[in-house]
Amino acid sequence: MPDLQPLAAHHADALLHFERENREWFARSVPDRGDDYFTGFAARHAALLAEQATGTCRFHLLVDDDGTVLGRFNLVDVAAGEAELGYRVAERAAGRGLATEGVRRTCALARDAYGLRRLTAATTLDNAASLAVLRRTGFTPVGPVSLDGRPGLRHVRHLTADD
Template sequence: MTRLQLLRFDHAPALLAFERENRSYFAASVPDRGDRYFAAFDERHAALMAEQAAGLCFFHVLVGDGGEVVGRVNLIDVAAGSAELGYRIAERAAGRGLATAAVREACGLAVAEYGLAELRAVTTLDNTGSRAVLARTGFVVSGDVDLDGRPGLRFVCDLQVQTV
């Protein structure tokens, strides 16, 4: 059974392994993080923890029974009751409903723990899996977006009326 956990310092080794293992898989649908992300991972992780402590972002990892990270669900740029949702699931765990369940749980946390009323998200047009997750979890299309030269869509979820 997987569990969504608020990111902690001790998640760093498993999170780095997750990002390395899935780098090419993720790069097929979202912009690659680049070599610097991996080279400076410890510094980046510490910076994320500081942002989270300040309430600017809420980072979550989806952890499997063996302690391995199989996904991430992040709420970033928290301001005025709103945040942007981002998520990624390991290739070996994809297609099992984990993203949908994790996004639903994050939406619940957004309201109950973080006091948010709205979430935003973006995805490329060709990322049909992500678009399906967003639709299943109450997000609606709110416009077009360019994501590093790739056409995409903006989504919004009003957490005050969400019923999924």
């Protein structure tokens, strides 16, 4: 199983490659990041590291033995024991259970390392794979949401010691 690592400065090149290589794949189910994301990537990466240092976000990469980034698993808006989970997995890694395992491991980190008690996550209704991952990892649908004008579903998961 690939290693789930906290985002670090040395990940910049591999992360940029991951985002570029999978841009079209991601745009099928989530809004495209836009060209500015890629042209200003170095500054954006530094800003993410600075934000992570404050504890308001926790960014993680699923990294293969050769250093290839296979996925991102992020906890954002960390406050009062809660956070929003976001994730994306490379097209070449899809269908292998890596999203499910990455979400499970991120939930365990959220509970055990960061002291969080509740996570929320949302996905579009047409993203069947992501909906399945959330359900397999203990998230419960709680209501509709609009994601950049697309109908979606918000989920919640309570993190308990017996998970």
